[in-house]
Amino acid sequence: MRMVKGTPASESQKGLKSSLVSQNYFLPCSCSADRDMEVILPDAANFRFSTSVVSVDLLTSEIVRLRLARPSGFQYHPGQYITLYNAEGTGRTYSLASTPVLDPFLELHIRLVPNGIVSSWVHKQLTVGDTVSISEAIGNCFYMADNPDQSLLLVGTGSGLAPLYGIVRDALHHAHQGIIKLYHGSGTMAGIYLQQELNQLAKNHNNVEYTACVSRISQATELDAGVVHGRATAIALQHNPRMSGWRAYICGEPKMVNDTSRALFLAGVSLKDVYSDPFIHSKP
Numbered sequence: 001m002r003m004v005k006g007t008p009a010s011e012s013q014k015g016l017k018s019s020l021v022s023q024n025y026f027l028p029c030s031c032s033a034d035r036d037m038e039v040i041l042p043d044a045a046n047f048r049f050s051t052s053v054v055s056v057d058l059l060t061s062e063i064v065r066l067r068l069a070r071p072s073g074f075q076y077h078p079g080q081y082i083t084l085y086n087a088e089g090t091g092r093t094y095s096l097a098s099t100p101v102l103d104p105f106l107e108l109h110i111r112l113v114p115n116g117i118v119s120s121w122v123h124k125q126l127t128v129g130d131t132v133s134i135s136e137a138i139g140n141c142f143y144m145a146d147n148p149d150q151s152l153l154l155v156g157t158g159s160g161l162a163p164l165y166g167i168v169r170d171a172l173h174h175a176h177q178g179i180i181k182l183y184h185g186s187g188t189m190a191g192i193y194l195q196q197e198l199n200q201l202a203k204n205h206n207n208v209e210y211t212a213c214v215s216r217i218s219q220a221t222e223l224d225a226g227v228v229h230g231r232a233t234a235i236a237l238q239h240n241p242r243m244s245g246w247r248a249y250i251c252g253e254p255k256m257v258n259d260t261s262r263a264l265f266l267a268g269v270s271l272k273d274v275y276s277d278p279f280i281h282s283k284p
């Protein structure tokens with residue numbers, strides 16, 4: 001549960017990830033109510049904000065960058081997610097790639113799913129100035145400034161780059177000192193985007209490494225300069241076979257998130273240091 005008034009006793013937060021502790025989550029089974037408190041269920045994020053479209057940019061044939069005005073009072077950590085509703089009230093979850101201190105807008109990266117209700121509406125209908133409805137931000141996949149020297153590994157596929165982009169920029173904003181290695185994977189070049197921005201980030205910060213990985217090619221000439229052939233997880237493990245003491249962020253296709261979590265555990269990453277968002281799609 002999450003305490004919205006009051007502070008949970010520390011014994012009721014034992015074993016929780018630090019991002020959950022910082023948001024006042026606690027385990028009700030080990031919390032004795034010795035004072036007044038107000039609590040909600042973890043998924044009770046039902047506040048809605050109305051906002052407007054600032055820009056819609058096609059980054060590749062399948063990825064749109066959607067920027068929305070940040071409503072007043074809207075709080076978030078880069079990497080958390082919101083629900084975006086279309087005019088009929090159908091909502092889908094999208095991760096926040098922007099950072100509140102650096103960007104005046106909310107940024108989402110939305111991959112076009114063939115016949116997908118909300119992603120097709122964003123790609124084909126939304127235009128600058130349209131009004132849309134969003135939920136508050138939730139989720140615990142975000143940067144925590146509690147260990148500035150820790151090595152960070154970020155692995156994402158397709159639009160799974162969105163939360164990771166926010167997390168990397170947030171870590172740098174907090175002057176993170178440990179190495180930060182970002183592996184972005186896609187089946188084809190059409191899923192690789194923000195290469196220029198990420199290469200620039202790596203150039204400007206000597207603790208940042210960025211590797212774009214494409215797994216399905218028939219000839220090496222299909223790859224842009226600097227893009228590696230292979231799956232992001234396999235390449236990350238090849239480059240970093242032992243990762244004990246690291247913190248990891250994994251976002252995107254659910255099977256990839258599952259397999260990568262397991263592989264990182266075997267490479268020495270503690271499960272409490274694995275933060276992930278599998279992009280599970282809604283049931284039809």
Ligand SMILES: Cc1cc2nc3c(=O)[nH]c(=O)nc-3n(C[C@H](O)[C@H](O)[C@H](O)COP(=O)(O)OP(=O)(O)OC[C@H]3O[C@@H](n4cnc5c(N)ncnc54)[C@H](O)[C@@H]3O)c2cc1C
Pocket residue numbers: 081092093094095096108109110111112113114115116117118119120159160162163277278279280281282283284
């Ligand atoms: C925590 C979280 C964060 C997310 N963040 C992002 C994000 O930042 N960017 C982003 O693009 N998406 C993200 N998603 C996925 C997003 O919420 C939607 O599922 C996606 O955009 C499809 O919605 P839709 O309405 O277009 O398709 P729907 O109308 O829901 O689906 C249409 C059809 O396509 C199938 N389908 C849906 N998605 C996929 C898929 N990925 N692969 C294969 N078949 C599929 C459905 O089963 C259905 O048959 C996230 C999901 C979660 C749970």
